[in-house]
Amino acid sequence: xxxxxxxxxxxxxxxxxxxxxxxxxxxxxxxxxxxxxxxxxxxxxxxxxxxxxxxxxxxxxxxxxxxxxxxxxxxxxxxxxxxxxxxxxxxxxxxxxxxxxxxxxxxxxxxxxxxxxxxxxxxxxxxxxxxxxxxxxxxxxxxxxxxxxxxxxxxxxxxxxxxxxxxxxxxxxxxxxxxxxxxxxxxxxxxxxxxxxxxxxxxxxxxxxxxxxxxxxxxxxxxxxxxxxxxxxxxxxxxxxxxxxxxxxxxxxxxxxxxxxxxxxxxxxxxxxxxxxxxxxxxxxxxxxxxxxxxxxxxxxxxxxxxxxxxxxxxxxxxxxxxxxxxxxxxxxxxxxxxxxxxxxxxxxxxxxxxxxxxxxxxxxxxxxxxxxxxxxxxxxxxxxxxxxxxxxxxxxxxxxxxxxxxxxxxxxxxxxx
Amino acid sequence: xxxxxxxxxxxxxxxxxxxxxxxxxxxxxxxxxxxxxxxxxxxxxxxxxxxxxxxxxxxxxxxxxxxxxxxxxxxxxxxxxxxxxxxxxxxxxxxxxxxxxxxxxxxxxxxxxxxxxxxxxxxxxxxxxxxxxxxxxxxxxxxxxxxxxxxxxxxxxxxxxxxxxxxxxxxxxxxxxxxxxxxxxxxxxxxxxxxxxxxxxxxxxxxxxxxxxxxxxxxxxxxxxxxxxxxxxxxxxxxxxxxxxxxxxxxxxxxxxxxxxxxxxxxxxxxxxxxxxxxxxxxxxxxxxxxxxxxxxxxxxxxxxxxxxxxxxxxxxxxxxxxxxxxxxxxxxxxxxxxxxxxxxxxxxxxxxxxxxxxxxxxxxxxxxxxxxxxxxxxxxxxxxxxxxxxxxxxxxxxxxxxxxxxxxxxxxxxxxx
Numbered sequence: 001x002x003x004x005x006x007x008x009x010x011x012x013x014x015x016x017x018x019x020x021x022x023x024x025x026x027x028x029x030x031x032x033x034x035x036x037x038x039x040x041x042x043x044x045x046x047x048x049x050x051x052x053x054x055x056x057x058x059x060x061x062x063x064x065x066x067x068x069x070x071x072x073x074x075x076x077x078x079x080x081x082x083x084x085x086x087x088x089x090x091x092x093x094x095x096x097x098x099x100x101x102x103x104x105x106x107x108x109x110x111x112x113x114x115x116x117x118x119x120x121x122x123x124x125x126x127x128x129x130x131x132x133x134x135x136x137x138x139x140x141x142x143x144x145x146x147x148x149x150x151x152x153x154x155x156x157x158x159x160x161x162x163x164x165x166x167x168x169x170x171x172x173x174x175x176x177x178x179x180x181x182x183x184x185x186x187x188x189x190x191x192x193x194x195x196x197x198x199x200x201x202x203x204x205x206x207x208x209x210x211x212x213x214x215x216x217x218x219x220x221x222x223x224x225x226x227x228x229x230x231x232x233x234x235x236x237x238x239x240x241x242x243x244x245x246x247x248x249x250x251x252x253x254x255x256x257x258x259x260x261x262x263x264x265x266x267x268x269x270x271x272x273x274x275x276x277x278x279x280x281x282x283x284x285x286x287x288x289x290x291x292x293x294x295x296x297x298x299x300x301x302x303x304x305x306x307x308x309x310x311x312x313x314x315x316x317x318x319x320x321x322x323x324x325x326x327x328x329x330x331x332x333x334x335x336x337x338x339x340x341x342x343x344x345x346x347x348x349x350x351x352x353x354x355x356x357x358x359x360x361x362x363x364x365x366x367x368x369x370x371x372x373x374x375x376x377x378x379x380x381x382x383x384x385x386x387x388x389x390x391x392x393x394x395x396x397x398x399x400x401x402x403x404x405x406x407x408x409x410x411x412x413x414x415x416x417x418x
Numbered sequence: 419x420x421x422x423x424x425x426x427x428x429x430x431x432x433x434x435x436x437x438x439x440x441x442x443x444x445x446x447x448x449x450x451x452x453x454x455x456x457x458x459x460x461x462x463x464x465x466x467x468x469x470x471x472x473x474x475x476x477x478x479x480x481x482x483x484x485x486x487x488x489x490x491x492x493x494x495x496x497x498x499x500x501x502x503x504x505x506x507x508x509x510x511x512x513x514x515x516x517x518x519x520x521x522x523x524x525x526x527x528x529x530x531x532x533x534x535x536x537x538x539x540x541x542x543x544x545x546x547x548x549x550x551x552x553x554x555x556x557x558x559x560x561x562x563x564x565x566x567x568x569x570x571x572x573x574x575x576x577x578x579x580x581x582x583x584x585x586x587x588x589x590x591x592x593x594x595x596x597x598x599x600x601x602x603x604x605x606x607x608x609x610x611x612x613x614x615x616x617x618x619x620x621x622x623x624x625x626x627x628x629x630x631x632x633x634x635x636x637x638x639x640x641x642x643x644x645x646x647x648x649x650x651x652x653x654x655x656x657x658x659x660x661x662x663x664x665x666x667x668x669x670x671x672x673x674x675x676x677x678x679x680x681x682x683x684x685x686x687x688x689x690x691x692x693x694x695x696x697x698x699x700x701x702x703x704x705x706x707x708x709x710x711x712x713x714x715x716x717x718x719x720x721x722x723x724x725x726x727x728x729x730x731x732x733x734x735x736x737x738x739x740x741x742x743x744x745x746x747x748x749x750x751x752x753x754x755x756x757x758x759x760x761x762x763x764x765x766x767x768x769x770x771x772x773x774x775x776x777x778x779x780x781x782x783x784x785x786x787x788x789x790x791x792x793x794x795x796x797x798x799x800x801x802x803x804x805x806x807x808x809x810x811x812x813x814x815x816x817x818x819x820x821x822x823x824x825x826x827x828x829x830x831x832x833x834x835x836x
Contacts, residue, residue: 020753024777097776103798109787111797114775118809201809222640222810243832250834335438344828357532357827358515359442369527369830378835379529379826380521391536391619392640393811396826408797408814409775410762412787414661416668417796 004184008192011147012199014177015120019145022178023117027094029172030141034090037137037168038083044164045079051160052129059127059153071128072154082133082161085383089137092382095400096143099409109415113406117143119201121403122193123385124215126207127151132161135204136179138385140169142403145178147200149193152185159183194219204398206386224398227389228313228339229259231371234330234356236347237270243368244275244346245282250370251344253286257315259387260342260364260374264310264320266330269295272323276300288317295323310337327352331359338362341389342374363389363396422602426610429565430617432595433538437563440596441535445512447590448559452508455555455586456501462582463497469578470547477545477571489546490572500551500579503801507555510800513818514561517827527833531824535561537619539821540611541803542633544625545569550579553622554597556803558587560821563596565618567611570603577601612637622816624804642816645807646731646757647677649789652748652774654765655688661786662693662764663700668788669762671704675733677805678760678782678792682728682738684748687713690741694718706735713741728755745770749777756780759807760792781807781814 022030041048052074059069095115102112121144123135132150139146150158158181166176182189194203197220204224205212212225233251235244251262267275272295280300283290290302291309302321309320310333324330327345334343344366345356353367364374374397376384381399388394394402440448459466470492477487513533520530539562541553550568557564568576576599584594600607612621615638622642623630630643651669653662669680685693690713698718701708708720709727720739727738728751742748745763752761762784763774771785782792792815794802799817806812812820 020777020779023779024773105796105798107791107796109791109796114783116776116779119779216638220634222808224810240832246832246834254835355442358534359438361438361441361534361537362825364826364828365532366828367830368832369828370834372835373525373527373828373830373833374826378523378525378527380523390640391823392642395823405809405813407780408782408792410782410784410787410791412785412791414658414664414764414786415791416664416788417672417790 004186004188005192007184008182008189008196009199011180011182012120012196015145015147015180016199018175018177019117019119021175022140022145023119023143025143025174029174030094030143031090033140033168033172033174034086034137036171037133037165038086040164040167041079041083041133041161044160048074048079048157048160048164051156054156055154064153068127068153071126072157074129074157078130082130085134086137089141089383092141092400094141095404100406107415107417108412110411112409114409115404116407118403118405120145120147120199122147122149122200122203124149124190124193124203124205124207124211125151127153129154129157129161131206132158132181133165134383135385136165138383138400138403140178142400144403147180147182147193149182149190155183155185190215191218194221197221204385222393224386224388224394224402225390226259226387229261229341230263230311230313230337230339231260231341232264232266232334232338232343233262233371234266234334234343234345235268235271235275236345236349236352237268237326238349238352239271239275239346240348241275245279247344247346247368247370248279249282249286251372252283252288252319254370254372256317258372260371261315262319262371263312263314264322264337266322266324266333267296268326268330269323270326272296272299276321283319286317288319290319290321292321293323296321313339327355331356334360334362339389341387342366342371344369344371363387422604422606423610425602426600426607426614427617429598429600430538430614433563433565433598434617436593436595437535437537439593440558440563441537441561443561443592447592448512448561449508451558451586451590451592452504452555454589455583456504458582458585459497459501459551459579462578466492466497466575466578466582469574472574473572482571486545486571489544490575492547492575496548500548503552504555507559507801510559510818512559513822518824525833525835526830528829530827532827533822534825536821536823538563538565538617540565540567540618540621542567542608542611542621542623542625542629543569545571547572547575547579549624550576550599551583552801553803554583556801556818557821558596560818562821565598565600565611567600567608573601573603608633609636612639615639622803640811642804642806642812642820643808644677644805647679647759648681648729648731648755648757649678649759650682650684650752650756650761651680651789652684652752652761652763653686653689653693654763654767654770655686655744656767656770657689657693657764658766659693663697665762665764665786665788666697667700667704669790670701670706670737672788672790674735676790678789679733680737680789681730681732682740682755684740684742684751685714686744686748687741688744690714690717694739701737704735706737708737708739710739711741714739731757745773749774752778752780757807759805760784760789762787762789781805
């Protein structure tokens with residue numbers, strides 16, 4: 001155990017030192033490193049595939065589910081996608097150094113804010129080796145050092161990818177300790193990592209709820225986290241019927257297993273008779289199981305919804321439906337049962353739209369658009385390291401800017417306080 | 419104990435409900451409440467003084483130090499200052515509802531960010547009753563409900579002030595549960611409060627390091643905290659001598675017991691012979707004890723500095739002085755020993771200034787200005803709830819904006835994702 005503590009502390013110390021070098025690196029140097037990583041990954045394609053095959057063989061022996069094995073596998077297409085992802089990160093504008101709102105104050109000083117890296121970021125994730133490359137690329141472009149801890153099932157793949165990443169760093173003249181991997185598969189390593197508040201500035205966990213809750217309970221370091229996505233679409237009595245149907249179908253059926261898919265549909269009683277029957281027909285075609293409140297079941301045939309359904313994140317072809325009296329009850333329902341992820345209203349009424357935008361307290365609030373748009377690429381952030389359901393610091397899709405902070409800068413000419 | 423748990427949970431639930439009402443309240447309503455609080459405080463001046471006298475009498479009996487008794491006392495002038503503080507908060511622009519960067523995306527949707535309240539803020543502080551009024555005013559203006567836990571020595575004063583605050587809320591038609599006080603003086607109440615992650619969005623502790631560290635260790639809720647202020651002034655070899663002396667004297671001597679006072683002076687060896695003797699003379703006049711490195715002591719007479727002095731936040735008329743080879747060594751020293759609060763360079767060299775601004779990782783970084791400017795009023799934030807030495811969310815002086823967050827808003831016209 002002593003060795004593990006020392007090992008993690010050493011990773012932290014090295015990351016802290018490296019963070020100062022990447023924090024002041026020029027945009028050109030960081031982009032050169034990203035593109036050298038691309039070269040290395042493409043050149044080492046065979047090695048990566050071979051190491052990945054070891055993980056897959058181990059995984060099959062240990063009886064991993066087909067879904068997990070699928071996420072673990074690095075196909076040719078996925079290797080190309082990782083490389084393309086790094087190229088895209090290289091092409092994004094560098095957020096570091098931007099100065100905002102520099103103003104003259106009555107005392108004579110100028111005060112503004114400069115965007116700067118967070119420092120050292122620890123990313124804790126499951127057995128998805130492509131996250132290793134994405135996270136390393138995003139952290140580097142935002143001027144941070146990172147410590148990566150991927151699922152132990154992907155250790156061979158991750159080591160092979162790390163070798164390419166570190167080669168890219170060295171080629172650009174950056175310290176290869178700017179991206180480090182926790183090489184031990186011991187679970188205690190995570191516990192130790194989240195206590196290194198001297199060396200680590202923020203933890204980003206990507207994984208299931210239990211992993212994230214355990215980290216929050218034990219961490220002394222701020223955590224940017226993603227919990228549930230219980231997303232709602234509310235069809236207002238002033239909705240356009242065609243838009244309502246298009247959005248409600250897309251939000252539920254475009255993909256089922258994603259956090260920004262709709263899980264509960266709220267319908268104003270004034271429009272329920274008109275909109276529910278054609279919607280039910282669309283959901284029947286898409287094989288979506290419907291669970292409705294009493295009033296819903298007076299209009300369409302479906303299973304009864306229980307209290308638990310309103311809290312449920314199905315991530316599956318199941319939809320809860322509730323008829324509400326109008327906007328106020330819809331907002332109440334979302335405040336009570338929602339997870340503050342993404343919620344949408346369909347309405348042609350300007351004041352209803354304004355109230356929904358202001359009063360629904362979610363990371364993304366939408367008017368006449370599908371919840372499926374809640375995504376870093378769709379929002380123009382370029383790439384995302386995750387979606388935050390926290391309120392502090394970063395909320396919603398987290399791109400490069402979420403991996404930075406701002407400091408105050410003050411410019412004077414010998415000014416003193418009197 | 420069961421009763422305490424229930425009591426704190428009930429406070430949390432009421433605050434959560436109230437937060438939705440103040441979150442959507444208009445600027446006019448919030449300002450009316452703030453001004454009604456002013457009226458109530460001025461009208462109840464005698465009651466406030468009488469209740470404060472009880473706290474002072476108890477405090478004297480319990481042997482509180484003169485410094486603590488001084489902070490506890492609500493003089494006529496302090497009551498006026500609290501009222502004036504609320505008036506100023508009412509006159510500040512309302513940050514809530516501001517929409518930033520609304521852009522059209524290739525998909526046809528518009529995406530931007532809207533500034534919204536955090537929700538429920540718990541402020542934990544010592545026996546300074548004026549903080550009760552400041553914190554309530556700032557939280558309300560930023561659209562938040564708050565739960566206040568002041569030092570138990572101030573309980574009578576705080577209750578009297580709370581009555582005025584709640585009267586103001588009611589007069590404006592807002593729920594008086596938007597500002598609540600933890601009325602029990604039991605310490606366990608704080609422990610319970612910082613675990614209410616369902617009802618409280620952020621904790622702001624104001625007090626000594628041990629209070630803050632205990633809260634961070636136990637809290638499941640994000641904490642915006644202020645730890646040490648080990649501030650540096652670095653006099654570069656390219657400094658203007660007169661500006662260097664003016665700034666170094668002001669940063670140390672304008673006030674001693676404040677977090678933005680200089681604690682360590684760094685001097686480039688190229689200018690040390692010229693600048694240290696006149697500076698030592700100024701510090702002698704201001705009765706500042708000097709503790710220098712070996713090279714400093716070859717130039718001026720002073721006590722020897724030990725390794726501990728470089729880490730020290732004296733908050734007293736003591737100054738550590740170190741001669742460094744130049745900019746690189748100064749940046750190294752600050753990275754190693756500093757507390758990332760506020761650091762300044764004095765130089766006429768543009769590139770030295772640029773590098774210092776970029777590479778020193780502190781909440782405020784200054785060029786040719788006294789560290790004493792690190793303050794919400796001086797920065798034009800209007801009023802501050804504290805200074806954050808955290809990197810996430812709010813860094814440096816925290817005004818109204820630090821008590822808010824941003825959500826994404828998406829505007830479409832029936833747009834779906836394909």
